[in-house]
Amino acid sequence: MTLASATEDFLTVQDLAVSSGHLVITMPTSFHVxxxxxxxxxxxxxxxxxxxxxxxxxxxxPGVIAKGSVKLEGCExxxxxxxxxxxxxxxxxxxxLQDPFTMLNPVMRAGRHLDEVxxxxxxxxxxxxxxxxxxxxxxxxxxxxxxxxxxxxxxLSGGMSQRIALASSLARDPEILIADEPSTALDVTTQAxxxxxxxxxxxxxxxxxxxxxxxLRLAFSICDRVLVLYAGSVVEIGRAGDLGxxxxxxxxxxxxxxxxxxxxxxxxxxxxxxxVPVAHAVVGQCAFADRCDWxxxxxxxxxxxxxQRAPGRxxxxxRQPEIQGELDALxxxxxxxxxxxxxxxxxxxxxxxxxxxxxxxxxxxxTHALKGxxxxxxxxESVGLxxxxxxxxxxxxxxxxxxxxxxxxxxxxxxxxxxxxxxxxPDDRAYLRRTVQMVFQDPYSTLNPRHSVGKTLAESLRVxxxxxxxxxxxxRLLTEVGLTADYAKMRPAQLSGGERQRIAxxxxxxxxxxxxxxxxxxxxxxxxxxxxxxxxxxDLKTARGLSFLFITHDLAVVRQIADxxxxxxxxxxxxxxxxDQVLSxxxxxxxxxLIASIPASTKHIQGAAEL
Amino acid sequence: xxxxEAIDAxxxxxxSRRLAQMPLLVALAFVVVxxxxxxxxLAPWIAPYDPSLQxxxxxxxxxxxxxxxxxxxxxxxxxxxxxxGASTALVGPMVIxxxxxxxxxxxxxxxxxxxxxxxxxxxxxxxxxxxxxxTLIVIVVVGVIGGGYWVAVAVLLIAxxxxxxxxxxxxxxxxxxxxYIDAARSLGISKPRILLVHIIxxxxxxxxxxxxxxxxxxxxNLAGLxxxxxxxxxxxxxxxxxxxxxxxxxxxxxPLGTLVPASAMILTAISxxxxxxWLFEEFIG
Numbered sequence: 086m087t088l089a090s091a092t093e094d095f096l097t098v099q100d101l102a103v104s105s106g107h108l109v110i111t112m113p114t115s116f117h118v119x120x121x122x123x124x125x126x127x128x129x130x131x132x133x134x135x136x137x138x139x140x141x142x143x144x145x146x147p148g149v150i151a152k153g154s155v156k157l158e159g160c161e162x163x164x165x166x167x168x169x170x171x172x173x174x175x176x177x178x179x180x181x182l183q184d185p186f187t188m189l190n191p192v193m194r195a196g197r198h199l200d201e202v203x204x205x206x207x208x209x210x211x212x213x214x215x216x217x218x219x220x221x222x223x224x225x226x227x228x229x230x231x232x233x234x235x236x237x238x239x240x241l242s243g244g245m246s247q248r249i250a251l252a253s254s255l256a257r258d259p260e261i262l263i264a265d266e267p268s269t270a271l272d273v274t275t276q277a278x279x280x281x282x283x284x285x286x287x288x289x290x291x292x293x294x295x296x297x298x299x300x301l302r303l304a305f306s307i308c309d310r311v312l313v314l315y316a317g318s319v320v321e322i323g324r325a326g327d328l329g330x331x332x333x334x335x336x337x338x339x340x341x342x343x344x345x346x347x348x349x350x351x352x353x354x355x356x357x358x359x360x361v362p363v364a365h366a367v368v369g370q371c372a373f374a375d376r377c378d379w380x381x382x383x384x385x386x387x388x389x390x391x392x393q394r395a396p397g398r399x400x401x402x403x404r405q406p407e408i409q410g411e412l413d414a415l416x417x418x419x420x421x422x423x424x425x426x427x428x429x430x431x432x433x434x435x436x437x438x439x440x441x442x443x444x445x446x447x448x449x450x451x452t453h454a455l456k457g458x459x460x461x462x463x464x465x466e467s468v469g470l471x472x473x474x475x476x477x478x479x480x481x482x483x484x485x486x487x488x489x490x491x492x493x494x495x496x497x498x499x500x501x502x503x504x505x506x507x508x509x510x511p512d513d514r515a516y517l518r519r520t521v522q523m524v525f526q527d528p529y530s531t532l533n534p535r536h537s538v539g540k541t542l543a544e545s546l547r548v549x550x551x552x553x554x555x556x557x558x559x560x561r562l563l564t565e566v567g568l569t570a571d572y573a574k575m576r577p578a579q580l581s582g583g584e585r586q587r588i589a590x591x592x593x594x595x596x597x598x599x600x601x602x603x604x605x606x607x608x609x610x611x612x613x614x615x616x617x618x619x620x621x622x623x624d625l626k627t628a629r630g631l632s633f634l635f636i637t638h639d640l641a642v643v644r645q646i647a648d649x650x651x652x653x654x655x656x657x658x659x660x661x662x663x664x665d666q667v668l669s670x671x672x673x674x675x676x677x678x679l680i681a682s683i684p685a686s687t688k689h690i691q692g693a694a695e696l
Numbered sequence: 697x698x699x700x701e702a703i704d705a706x707x708x709x710x711x712s713r714r715l716a717q718m719p720l721l722v723a724l725a726f727v728v729v730x731x732x733x734x735x736x737x738l739a740p741w742i743a744p745y746d747p748s749l750q751x752x753x754x755x756x757x758x759x760x761x762x763x764x765x766x767x768x769x770x771x772x773x774x775x776x777x778x779x780x781g782a783s784t785a786l787v788g789p790m791v792i793x794x795x796x797x798x799x800x801x802x803x804x805x806x807x808x809x810x811x812x813x814x815x816x817x818x819x820x821x822x823x824x825x826x827x828x829x830x831t832l833i834v835i836v837v838v839g840v841i842g843g844g845y846w847v848a849v850a851v852l853l854i855a856x857x858x859x860x861x862x863x864x865x866x867x868x869x870x871x872x873x874x875x876y877i878d879a880a881r882s883l884g885i886s887k888p889r890i891l892l893v894h895i896i897x898x899x900x901x902x903x904x905x906x907x908x909x910x911x912x913x914x915x916x917n918l919a920g921l922x923x924x925x926x927x928x929x930x931x932x933x934x935x936x937x938x939x940x941x942x943x944x945x946x947x948x949x950x951p952l953g954t955l956v957p958a959s960a961m962i963l964t965a966i967s968x969x970x971x972x973x974w975l976f977e978e979f980i981g
Contacts (some may be wrong), residue, residue, distance in 0.1 A: 436803035486882040525875035533876045535897040544893075548883045592879060 095120040095260055095293055100164070101153035103136045103145070109365045109670075110136055111317040112372075112388070113153060118261065123287065123294040125304035127340070129315035129611035130582075131361045134297045137314070140265045141169045141295070142180045157261070175202055179259035183266040185246035186302070189238040194233025195249045198410070199223070201254040226252045226282050237673045243474075244275035251279065255286055261293040273638055274472035277682035280307060299612065302346050305329045306684035310397075312339045314558070316372040317364025319391060323398040331413060332580070333400035337374045338412045341421050343616035347641035347668070347683050351687070352423045353623065353646060355415070356616035361495075371401065379408045435461035436632055437485065437521075437600060442494030442593050444480050454480040455491065456656040462600065465627060467633040469647030469664065471640065477656040482602045486523045486635065487514075498600075519549055522593035526605035528585040532577040538563075538588050539573030542595055549596030563590040565628075567621055583614035587621065592626070600632040601625075607642060619645055640683060644668060652676050707816075722974045725967035732964050735782035742775035747933040756949040762959045766950040768942050778956050780933035785964060786851045789914035796856035801903060803857070805891050809872060818861065821905075825858040831917075838926040844925025845928045848921045852914060863906055867899040901979040908972030912965040919961055935961045 095438065100113035111133035118124045128134040138472040140151035143165060149169040155162040157177060165173070174180075182188050189198055199219045209215040220231045224250040247267065254262060266284065270278035284307055287294050298304050304311050305325045313321040313328075313336065321334040334337040342355035359376045366379055371377070372459055381404065389403045402408075439460040446452040454477040462468050471480040484496065487506030496504045498520060501513050503518045511516070525531045532541055551558065560570035575584055586606060593601055600691040603622070607615040625631055643650055643664060650667045652660040652675065659673040671677045720725075735742070744764075751771030759766045765774035807818040834851050843845050871877060872895075880890050919936030921927040928934040935957035940951030 094834065115726060143706075483878075488878055488882055515884055518882065521882075522877065523882050527875055531875040531879060533880075533894050533898070536894075542882075544885065545883055548885060589879070 094118075095122075096295075097154075098141065098158045099154040099156070101137065101151055101155060102529070103133060103140050103149060103151050106148045107366075109317060109531055110149070111364060112368065114314075114319050115391075116312055116319065116322060118293050118295060120260070120293055120653075121287075121291045122310065123296060123308040124294045125298060125308035125311045126299060127298060127304050127311055127316055129299060129340075129361050129613060132314040133317040133364060134314050135265055138180070138295065138297050139266050142174070142178055142263055144180065147245055151314060169663045175254075175257040175259060177260050179254040179262050181251055181254045181264040181267050185243045185250060186238075186270070188250050189246055191238050192240075194234065195236050195238065195245075195397060196223075198249055198253045199234075199256050202253050214561055217422050222252045222256060223249075225255075225286065227278070230250075242275075243271050244279065244289070247271060247275075247279050251282060251286070251657050254391055255290075259292065261295065262287070263295045263297070265297040266299070269298070269305070271293070273640075274473065274678050274682045276303075277684070280684075283307075292590070295651070298534065301340060301612065302684040313340070316362050316367050318367075318372040318388075318401060319399075320373060320401045321399065327395070327398055331409075332395055333398060333405045333409070333412075334371065334402045335377050335379055335412065336371070338416065339376075340612055342416060343613045345616065345619065345639075345641040347644050347680075348634075350423045350644055350664070351419060352421055354620055355419045355615040356620055357613040358617075360583065360614065361611070371403070379404050379411070424531065433463050436464045436465075436499060437462040437634075438495075438497040439485070440480070440483060440495040440497070442481075442491040442496060444477070444484065444489060445492045451657055457494070458653070458656070458658055459657070460651055462634060464599065464633050465626075465630045465632055466649065467635060467647045468686035469643035470634055470636045470651040470653060471638065471643055471650060472653035472677075473638055475655070476653040478653050479604055482523065482604050482634060482636045482652070485600075485602050486521050487517065488523075492540060492548045514679045519596045520595060520600060522598040524586070524593055524601060524603040524606045526609060527678055528582040528589065529577075530586055531589045532592075534577050536576075537573065538577075538580075541588065541592055542573070545592045551595070557596075562595055565594065565625075566591045567617070581614070582610050582615060586610065586618055590618075590621065590625075594629075600633070600634065602634045602636070605638070606635075608637065609640065615642075622646055640668060640680065643657050652679070715897070718974070722970055723744045723876060725970040725974075728963050728967040729928050729971065732782050732786060735779045736786045738781075739783060741747060743773075743779040743874060744747065745773040745776040747777045747780040747932060748772065749776075756945060758911070758950055759952065765952045768938075768945065768950065768953045774938075774942075774953050774956055775948065777933040777938060778935070780811035781935045781938060781957060781960070783926055784845065784932065784934045785919070786959065788845065788852075788918045789911045791849055791912035792853045792856055792918070793855045795911060796860050797903055797907050799853075800864050801896075802862030803861045804858045805868055805895065807861065808865040808868025809887070809891055809895065815865075819865070822861050825855075830855045831920075834921070835924065838921060843926045845870075845932070845934075848918060852917055852921075856910060856914065857922055860895045860906065863901065864899065868895060871895050871898050877951040901975070905972050905976035905979070908968050908975060910972075911973070912968040913967050917959065 094117040097119040099115050100114070102113045103110040114137060116124070126134045127136065136145065136149065139145050141162070142154050143162060145151060151163055153163065162173070181512065189195070199222055200215055203209045203215050204219055209218055219234055223231065224235060228245070228248055233241070235247065240250065251267070267283065268279045271279060277677060278408050280303065283294070286292070294307055296304065309326050311325050311328050312319055313334065321328065321332065321337045323333065328337060329341070332341055339355065339357040343357060347356055357376050362372070362375065364372070368423070369388055370386070374380045374384045377384070384403060389401045391399045391401045393399050394405055394678045439458060441453055441457045441459050443453070443457055444455040448453055458477070459480060460468070470478050470481065480489060484491050486504070490505050492506070494504065495502065498517055501517060503517050504515065506514055524548045536548050539559055542562055543555055546555060546558060559573050563570055563572050568584065568587055572584070572588070578589070607618050610618060622633065623646065626633065633646070635643060637643055647664050650662065650664050651658055652667065652673065654675045660667055660671065667676060668680060671680055748896055749772060751767070754767055754771040756769055757763060757767045763775070765778070767773055803818050809816040814924065837851050838848050877894060878891065880894050918927055919939070922934050922936030925939040928937050938953050938957040945951065945953045947978055
């Protein structure tokens with residue numbers, strides 16, 4: 086392959102294949118990273134991106150092996166002994182992991198994590214010198230209060246923990262840093278800060294960076310080159326700008342299209358059908374063939390090679406030259422703007438009225454989750470409730486379905502006082518349960534693992550005072566959420582995240598509610614699946630005239646789905662208005678900060694489309 | 697990323713797949729338990745002699761072709777007594793483990809799911825029970841009431857409830873905040889139904905695994921009481937009883953009189969422990 090080209094190549098990966106026993110996890114992969122360069126490895130869950138990164142850093146879990154070669158300035162890394170790795174790790178190759186809450190040792194003070202790394206350096210044998218260095222390093226990642234070094238991880242926020250982790254992975258000034266989803270678990274505004282710190286540290290050191298992410302916007306905004314991984318195969322490599330403005334592979338194109346835009350509302354998101362296969366199942370063919378609109382016989386005959394089609398641009402698509410025009414046209418078409426949202430008549434009677442509710446969680450430290458929040462939702466209206474973790478947005482949603490009881494204030498649903506479900510007449514309570522339903526965030530525990538899909542839906546139907554043929558109705562519900570009747574026999578463990586979330590939606594729909602409270606319904610899903618589910622919500626809105634309360638931290642999701650937006654910050658509504666108005670002309674400083682923290686890559690994507 | 701694993705959630709297929717991958721040691725444990733169960737059920741047919749048949753003319757004897765494991769002071773056949781002893785070694789512990797968990801499941805569900813003052817009440821009672829020297833209490837109570845196998849079983853059963861309640865409660869607390877419970881609540885499904893249909897099936901594997909482990913403890917405890925003369929009636933063929941009756945024969949006479957019931961007891965207890973651990977690892981951990 087012609088990938089290992091220039092002499093400035095710093096890290097060269099040649100035919101690196103990860104497998105577990107006879108199970109293929111990634112197919113042979115080759116790429117290179119130059120000194121000081123930033124490479125993004127983009128892929129959905131199951132693409133093998135994390136294990137590829139771990140293979141490079143020699144951190145594969147037991148039983149998983151890597152074949153092929155990883156060369157750091159000509160020195161072979163794959164197969165090094167643990168002792169040799171110890172000399173390299175931290176100093177030359179360093180890794181930053183995803184979850185800030187489990188990454189730090191809970192019984193070690195924050196500063197100790199850095200101290201441990203510096204200890205071996207003869208320059209810092211002296212305890213005082215080491216302490217001074219720890220403080221200097223913390224300042225580098227934006228922690229100016231040296232007392233933080235004495236805190237335990239549980240006393241730190243996610244952003245703080247991630248800073249400490251970043252400082253310790255940079256402590257020995259590595260020449261290449263592999264960051265595996267370093268900001269995914271953090272709030273949007275914190276995400277932006279961490280990425281800035283990472284960028285700055287990289288520039289100061291001339292360090293190379295491999296950023297593993299599922300977030301295309303992030304990849305395009307900070308990386309020089311992007312490598313797209315799908316089901317264990319590299320499908321495309323190219324410069325961020327080129328790939329963002331005109332992808333060569335149908336999968337990259339689909340991924341870009343299914344990413345909701347934060348700046349404009351489209352009529353319908355382009356969703357790729359189906360789900361990511363396991364690498365093992367698509368070894369002898371184009372990995373994307375089963376989901377591709379342009380698939381031909383030869384795509385399935387053998388695995389296509391990664392070929393250079395333009396300077397520095399590689400794709401594994403056999404048909405790229407013929408379909409490039411279609412791919413570009415599709416991207417133009419997808420940007421067709423949805424009709425403007427009609428303003429609601431001012432005298433409309435709201436279906437839901439929340440009036441100055443507060444919620445106080447008593448405990449060792451009293452938490453004021455909601456401090457007098459008022460809100461209304463008209464029939465058929467979608468309201469986006471935006472805020473970061475700790476803003477009280479989930480608490481508000483739970484109050485609406487009676488999972489929490491507000492401390493003070495009023496909730497009125499269809500004229501019924503619903504602030505305390507327990508105190509209601511049984512008839513009224515049953516009526517409310519059928520009127521408002523909720524869809525939860527985590528698709529993996531939203532369904533009872535011991536119940537089949539059919540049993541879950543049947544239970545819900547019975548609550549909705551259903552009479553008639555249960556099986557027929559279950560089949561109809563499943564069709565409505567885009568699944569087939571066969572799913573009734575399946576159990577949650579057999580389903581993907583997107584499918585589970587659809588079942589959870591069907592369960593809520595079974596009682597024919599008029600308001601659906603959706604608490605981060607797509608945040609745990611892959612981009613392509615996220616687009617499918619968002620489209621489903623759009624369809625349900627039209628077909629059933631449902632009202633929605635979308636609780637989310639993702640402004641792009643709100644832009645696509647909500648009519649009106651309510652911004653919640655530390656338990657208070659700080660801004661409210663139509664989506665266009667709030668997102669285009671934010672008034673409150675917090676909203677401004679929120680909007681500023683969206684990675685700017687959409688410029689690439691849309692800039693090109695506007696040409 | 698997690699490793700891709702075969703998606704196979706069908707319970708029967710899952711169970712059979714796990715069974716096929718059972719380690720040898722656990723398989724052996726199952727064999728031991730099966731043998732003990734068969735001894736208990738088929739004792740009248742497979743034991744060569746009546747376990748209480750006294751042959752004072754024979755007295756203590758070492759193993760011979762006729763009496764494979766020899767006899768005790770009263771000339772009773774050790775093999776027959778050991779085989780018959782399997783039934784008291786199984787029934788009592790089974791009743792204790794299952795009964796204690798039946799009560800503990802109810803208490804644990806109430807405490808874990810309802811919370812509030814019910815939780816406080818139940819858990820303070822549990823703390824109180826844990827504060828008592830339970831073995832001593834059992835000995836005193838059984839001693840005062842007058843012993844007997846079923847009294848010992850009943851007292852041990854109650855002594856096992858507190859720790860089992862803690863296990864069930866913590867399992868319930870783990871399930872309770874899951875969205876599927878929230879979903880059931882927001883559908884307006886009644887509390888008893890949520891407990892019965894949603895929570896119990898999800899904590900059942902934990903209960904089953906701990907029943908096996910509890911069984912082993914109950915077996916040893918019950919045998920201990922029998923050894924002290926507080927369990928079974930004098931004369932009954934029982935492993936713990938045999939230990940105490942034949943302890944004088946260990947160094948002179950017939951050592952098998954104690955070694956055989958002791959090994960049977962240890963093997964059964966270890967086997968049940970292994971099975972419990974394995975169930976726990978496979979279906980929960």
